[in-house]
Structure formats: C-alpha cells, structure tokens
Amino acid sequence: MIVAFSVTPLGVGEDVGEYVARAVKVVRDSGLPNRTDAMFTSVEGEWDEVMPVIRxxxxxxxxxxxxxxxxxxxxxxxxxxxxxxxxxxxxxxxxSTS
Known part of the structure; x- marks a missing residue:
C-alpha cells in the first residue's frame, strides 16, 4: 500500500517546517520507500509496517x-x-509520448 499523509502542528505559529521535519525524519528513518513534497509525505509498505510509522x-x-x-x-x-x-x-x- 501507499499512504500519502500530512502532519500539521497547530498552535505553533505559521513557520511549521521545524515541526514537520520531525515527522519526515521518522519516515525516512523507517527504511520504507518514501517521498516528500510540498504537501504530503508518501510511504509504501504493508499495513503493519506503514501505520506504526505514521503514528x-x-x-x-x-x-x-x-x-x-x-x-x-x-x-x-x-x-x-x-x-x-x-x-x-x-x-x-x-x-513523453504526448
């Protein structure tokens, strides 16, 4: 499965990059295939692998x-x-073929 998710800290002001980086680090450290863009982080694996990482x-x-x-x-x-x-x-x- 692929799960695209967004974690947003509330009550910390407008600049949330430092907080979001904490979430992205957890995903990257998991060893599962992942990709982060401006809106979401996607992670790929089985249910029992992906959901604990998101949590x-x-x-x-x-x-x-x-x-x-x-x-x-x-x-x-x-x-x-x-x-x-x-x-x-x-x-x-x-x-590329269009």
Missing amino acids: AAVDAVAEVAPRVSLVLKADVRPGVTDALTAKVESVERHL
Missing part, C-alpha cells in the same frame, strides 16, 4: 505541539510493490 510521525510532532492535524489517503493494493516509483514513471512515460 510515530504524529507522535514526534505531538511532543512539541499542543495539537496535531493528520490527513491521509491510502492506495491499498495487495501484492503490488514499488508502486511509489512505478506510478510516477507511468505518468512520465505518457507525457
């Missing part, structure tokens, strides 16, 4: 923020691996 990312932000907002979207496809890369490559391939 740990939220907990890392909750340690320094009074409130945390979590948004997530999941693509659950049993048996599919490397979709994080393959989906983007498919779009790029179609763009």
Whole structure:
C-alpha cells in the first residue's frame, strides 16, 4: 500500500517546517520507500509496517505541539510493490509520448 499523509502542528505559529521535519525524519528513518513534497509525505509498505510509522510521525510532532492535524489517503493494493516509483514513471512515460 501507499499512504500519502500530512502532519500539521497547530498552535505553533505559521513557520511549521521545524515541526514537520520531525515527522519526515521518522519516515525516512523507517527504511520504507518514501517521498516528500510540498504537501504530503508518501510511504509504501504493508499495513503493519506503514501505520506504526505514521503514528510515530504524529507522535514526534505531538511532543512539541499542543495539537496535531493528520490527513491521509491510502492506495491499498495487495501484492503490488514499488508502486511509489512505478506510478510516477507511468505518468512520465505518457507525457513523453504526448
């Protein structure tokens, strides 16, 4: 599965990069395939691998923020691996032939 999620600290002001970096570090340290962009971090793995990482990312932000907002979207496809890369490559391939 791929889960795209966003962890937002609330009550800490407008500059949240320092807080969000705590969540991203948890994901990167997990060893699971992941990608971060301006809006979401995506992580790929099995349910039992991905969900504890997301919880740990939220907990890392909750340690320094009074409130945390979590948004997530999941693509659950049993048996599919490397979709994080393959989906983007498919779009790029179609763009290059247009």
